[in-house]
Amino acid sequence: MVMPQVRPIIAASWRRCWARVDPYTSLKPPRLSDQHLFSMQVNYFELMAIARPVMEDIYQYIENSNSAVLFTNSVGYLLDWVGDPGMLATLESMQIEPGTLLAESELGTNAIGVALLEREPVQVVGYEHFCQPLHDFGWAAAPVFDISGKLLGALGVVTRVSNFHPYALGMVVAGARAIEAQRQSDQLLEEQNSQLAGINAILASINEGILAWNTEGIVIHANPTAAEILKVPQESLMGAHLDAFVKFPPYVLDALHRQIPVSDLEVQLSVLGETVSCLLSLQYVRGRRGLRAILAVLRPLKSLREYVQRQVGSPTFDLQNLIGESPAIRRVRRLARSAAAARGCVLIRGESGTGKNLLARAIHYHSPRSHGPFVVFACTAVPSELVLPELLGVERGVGEGISHASKFELADGGTLFFQDVEALPLEAQSVLLNYLELGIIQRIGSRKPIEVDVRIIASSSANLEHLVAEGNFRADLFYRLSLFEIVLPPLRERKQDLELLIEQVLQRLARQLGHPLSLSKDTLAILRAHSWPGNVRELESVLTRAAVQASPSQIIMPAHLPPLQTSTDAGVPMWMPNLPRLEEIERQAILQAAQQCHGNVSQMARLLGVGRTTLWRHLRRMNISLDSYREDGRRESGVSL
Ligand SMILES: Nc1ncnc2c1ncn2[C@@H]1O[C@H](COP(=O)(O)OP(=O)(O)OP(=O)(O)O)[C@@H](O)[C@H]1O
Numbered sequence: 001m002v003m004p005q006v007r008p009i010i011a012a013s014w015r016r017c018w019a020r021v022d023p024y025t026s027l028k029p030p031r032l033s034d035q036h037l038f039s040m041q042v043n044y045f046e047l048m049a050i051a052r053p054v055m056e057d058i059y060q061y062i063e064n065s066n067s068a069v070l071f072t073n074s075v076g077y078l079l080d081w082v083g084d085p086g087m088l089a090t091l092e093s094m095q096i097e098p099g100t101l102l103a104e105s106e107l108g109t110n111a112i113g114v115a116l117l118e119r120e121p122v123q124v125v126g127y128e129h130f131c132q133p134l135h136d137f138g139w140a141a142a143p144v145f146d147i148s149g150k151l152l153g154a155l156g157v158v159t160r161v162s163n164f165h166p167y168a169l170g171m172v173v174a175g176a177r178a179i180e181a182q183r184q185s186d187q188l189l190e191e192q193n194s195q196l197a198g199i200n201a202i203l204a205s206i207n208e209g210i211l212a213w214n215t216e217g218i219v220i221h222a223n224p225t226a227a228e229i230l231k232v233p234q235e236s237l238m239g240a241h242l243d244a245f246v247k248f249p250p251y252v253l254d255a256l257h258r259q260i261p262v263s264d265l266e267v268q269l270s271v272l273g274e275t276v277s278c279l280l281s282l283q284y285v286r287g288r289r290g291l292r293a294i295l296a297v298l299r300p301l302k303s304l305r306e307y308v309q310r311q312v313g314s315p316t317f318d319l320q321n322l323i324g325e326s327p328a329i330r331r332v333r334r335l336a337r338s339a340a341a342a343r344g345c346v347l348i349r350g351e352s353g354t355g356k357n358l359l360a361r362a363i364h365y366h367s368p369r370s371h372g373p374f375v376v377f378a379c380t381a382v383p384s385e386l387v388l389p390e391l392l393g394v395e396r397g398v399g400e401g402i403s404h405a406s407k408f409e410l411a412d413g414g415t416l417f418f419q420d421v422e423a424l425p426l427e428a429q430s431v432l433l434n435y436l437e438l439g440i441i442q443r444i445g446s447r448k449p450i451e452v453d454v455r456i457i458a459s460s461s462a463n464l465e466h467l468v469a470e471g472n473f474r475a476d477l478f479y480r481l482s483l484f485e486i487v488l489p490p491l492r493e494r495k496q497d498l499e500l501l502i503e504q505v506l507q508r509l510a511r512q513l514g515h516p517l518s519l520s521k522d523t524l525a526i527l528r529a530h531s532w533p534g535n536v537r538e539l540e541s542v543l544t545r546a547a548v549q550a551s552p553s554q555i556i557m558p559a560h561l562p563p564l565q566t567s568t569d570a571g572v573p574m575w576m577p578n579l580p581r582l583e584e585i586e587r588q589a590i591l592q593a594a595q596q597c598h599g600n601v602s603q604m605a606r607l608l609g610v611g612r613t614t615l616w617r618h619l620r621r622m623n624i625s626l627d628s629y630r631e632d633g634r635r636e637s638g639v640s641l
Contacts, residue, residue, distance in 0.1 A: 009118060010128045013109040016117075017130040021108040027094050027133050029106040032077060037099035041079060047152060048080055050182045051144075054175045055082050058157065061171065067159035069175075070141075074151040076103035076116055087158070094133060102156075107131060111139035112156045119143050119151060121176070123169045126161045138164025142176035147184050155179065209278070209298030213242045215291055229278055229298045230271045246271050252280065259284050259291065279405070317365040317374075322358055323504050324497035328489040332359065335486045340366035345436065347421075347481040348459040350488030352614040353537030356459035357419065359488065364415040369455055372414025377407050379423040380617035387428045388444060395446035408441045412452045420617055421458035421481065422467055429474045432456070436480055456481070461614075491532040491539065498528060498539075505540050509547045515554055517547055522558045530564045534609035541609050587622050590615070599629030 006014070017023075032040065041048065048071065055069040059082050062069075068083025068091060078100050081088065091097065096107075104113030108130030114122045121142035127135050141156035155176045157168045209226030213219045219237045227234035232245050247270040248256065255262050260282075267280045281297040319333055339346045340363045348356045364374045382390050393406030407416060418424060424432065435441055436456065440449040458481050467473035491498065502519065510517045519527070523546075532538055542562060549560040589608060597603035605615045619626070 006128070009114065009122055010109060010124065013104060013114050013117075014130055016104065017108045020105060021130060023108060023131045027096070027107060027131060029095055030101045031095065031097070032099040032101075034099070037077075040073065040077060044073060044079055044153075046186070047144075047179075047183065050186065051153075051155065051179050052080060052082075054178050054182075055080065055155070057178075058155075058171050058175050059083065062157065062159070062165075062168075065159055065163045065165075067157060067163060070102075070112065070156040070158065071153060072102055072112055072116070072156070073153045074116065076101050076106075076113055076154070078102055079153070083158075087160075091158070107134070110134060111141035111158075112154050115141040115143050115154045115156070116151065119145075121169055121173045123164075123166075125164055136161055138168070140168035140172050142169075142172040144176045144179050146180070147187065152183075209296075209300075211237070211242075211296040211298060212285075212293050214293050217242050220293060226296075226298055229300055230269070230276060231274065232271065252282075255282060256294065317358075317361040319362040319366055322355055322362060323501050324494060325500060326489075326494035326497045328494050329497060332486055332488060336363050337366060339363050339484055339486065341368075342484065343455065344483055345456045345458065345481045347483075347485045348457065348488065349464075349485060350459075350461060351490045351533075351535055352461050352610055353535035354461075354488035354490055355536055356461070356488060357417075359486065360415075360417045360419075360457045360459060363457060364417075364455075367415070367455070369414050373411050374415050374417065375407055375411035376417045376419055378419045378613055380420045380613055380620060384425055387425055388431065391428055391431060392441055393443040395443040395448075406441055406443060406450075408435060408452045408454050409450060411454045413454075415455045415457055418456065418458040420460060420462075420613070422460045422462035422464055422473060423617060423620070426472075426474065429477050433474060433477045433480065436477075491535045495528065499524075501536060501539055502527065502543065505543045506547070509544060513547060513551055515552065517550070517554055517556065519556050520558070523556050523561060526558055526561060526564065537611055538609035541606060586618060587624070590618060590622065590624060594624070594626055594629040597629075599626035601626070 051071045055071055059067075059069050064084065066084050066087050068081055068087045070078055071080045072078050078096070078098050081091075081098060083091075088097075096102070101107075102110060102112045104110065104117055107113060109124055110129060111122050111124040114124060121140070123138070123140040125138040129135055129137070129139075137158055138161045139156055139158045141154050143154050144152045146152050155172050157172050159165075159168070207225060209229040210221060210223045211219065211226045211230075212221040219240055219242055222234050222237040224234055227237060230237070230246065237245065249267060249269075252262070252265070252267055254260075261284065262280065262282045265280050267278065269276045269278065269280075277300075279299040281299075283295040283297075284291055285293040285295055319336055322329065322333060322336075324330075336359055346360075346363060348359050350356050361374060364370060377391065379387070389404075391407050393409060394404055418432070431441070435452075435454075439453070440451050442449055464473055464478055464482075468475045468478050491501075502524075506517045506519070527539075527542075534541070542564065543556075545562050546556045546560040550556045590604070593604040593607045597607060601612055601615060601619075605612045608615065610618075618624075
């Protein structure tokens with residue numbers, strides 16, 4: 001029976017102790033071996049490093065009052081203490097010292113044990129201790145939590161009952177809060193530092209120059225690439241005044257003054273008297289109290305070109321990938337090698353899907369320019385109003401929008417490939433001709449001539465002679481381009497290559513599907529009989545569909561093939577003068593596909609066995625709008641019809 005004046009928290013502890021603690025014997029709490037204590041202290045090193053100064057602060061107030069300040073872990077093991085030597089010796093005589101378990105289950109009711117169990121500050125004085133040997137003492141303790149509420153340990157003060165001061169509890173509570181606050185701020189700092197280290201590592205590894213300076217003009221970050229572009233050591237830049245190194249042109253200063261962001265503006269900086277050309281982007285970092293820093297991204301023009309090159313510079317562009325051993329294809333490969341070694345323009349002609357793209361890339365790949373970029377200008381994919389800005393680039397003044405480089409500049413030192421050159425508007429044809437004659441271009445909005453060294457390759461599946469006769473293609477450009485002409489034969493004219501091509505496509509599909517693939521005899525016969533109006537692209541698409549249909553079986557049977565026409569009347573090159581009749585057939589096919597695919601260009605292209613680009617070209621040429629076929633009347637982006 002507990003006396004009514006006993007506080008409930010103490011009474012509850014006594015009830016817990018009755019079953020397992022003998023109140024009358026001398027204390028024998030468990031103690032860690034020195035080795036275990038040491039490893040525990042190592043584990044708690046950071047927390048103890050925070051707790052120790054707080055413990056000493058508290059001890060300053062209670063020094064000479066025969067007391068001690070204790071810090072335990074969350075289980076109750078005493079990790080550290082500080083106190084009057086007399087009190088420490090007394091505690092030691094009761095087997096209480098660093099390494100001792102002060103849990104309620106071992107020492108009976110005591111402030112540390114109860115504070116850890118009840119997760120609240122508590123004082124236990126005199127007879128409130130369950131064990132008699134502690135009746136002479138007064139303890140106060142407060143639990144310490146982390147930011148998520150997890151119990152970390154307890155801070156306690158112990159004195160003789162006669163010296164016990166009611167303020168002791170307030171002191172340990174304030175001390176515990178101080179430990180928590182310090183730990184949280186340490187953790188935040190550590191997080192920020194690790195985030196900062198992460199950001200710095202990212203900034204250091206990216207290929208763009210990153211330069212940041214504060215409102216006083218002091219450089220607060222410069223990554224290695226920025227140092228490389230500016231040719232100034234990174235250590236010299238950091239912490240220096242930017243003005244000491246870099247002079248911006250007046251229009252950039254104006255942008256900075258007015259805090260206008262710029263993106264990929266081609267600029268010439270004066271760095272310690274040397275001129276550095278690069279693409280500059282500016283961003284402004286704002287805090288609650290206004291502008292905090294300016295962030296500049298610097299990109300060397302060269303690296304941009306290399307980037308373009310990396311996108312295309314893969315070995316798949318080897319001429320060996322133009323499969324076929326027919327005399328026609330051998331001749332194409334021979335011509336392509338001569339074209340690669342020469343310097344002038346090349347015109348590649350042939351029906352859609354015969355490999356014009358492949359050949360253009362291969363010529364570049366085998367040319368002395370292969371280290372330079374290969375840039376594609378897809379004439380049908382660029383909306384007509386954007387053709388000139390895309391081709392020539394745009395120079396805009398500050399505040400007028402974003403300047404961007406021309407395709408010629410991006411291709412400088414490499415090859416510029418005009419895919420479907422027949423779709424180039426007349427104005428752009430003049431630009432191209434002008435470049436071929438003078439070797440310079442001028443960005444829109446600028447009078448400055450830019451000298452570029454670009455080789456031109458063009459492709460076409462159109463009847464260019466017809467277009468010239470109609471006045472839709474400049475004759476002088478046509479003659480200039482066609483000085484070196486390579487014609488890719490349609491597949492139906494080199495059926496002996498069919499099996500080689502099938503083999504190559506099946507090998508690729510087998511790799512993708514993860515099992516070998518072959519054709520039954522009947523399937524091969526059907527493929528041989530087909531006229532392949534869509535050429536190699538159609539073959540690839542038919543085999544892909546069939547392989548997927550056949551999977552998991554490894555043999556493609558006739559049933560797996562999509563319907564194929566066996567007509568022989570497709571054997572007419574697209575640029576022969578019977579275009580109107582063919583055009584009508586094409587128009588009907590496209591309209592049917594549009595209906596079936598609800599105007600979805602990708603699906604239509606698949607159905608028709610042509611590339612998206614080719615389909616867009618036909619749509620534009622035939623002035624077909626897909627809007628009415630789409631359920632939501634939506635226009636597809638990228639091309640205006
Ligand atoms: N001789 C060939 N050997 C191997 N693959 C080929 C060959 N010819 C074409 N191909 C493949 O056929 C597909 C279409 O080729 P490509 O895009 O070069 O044709 P294209 O004539 O430029 O077509 P379009 O005029 O429609 O743009 C590509 O996947 C290409 O790799």
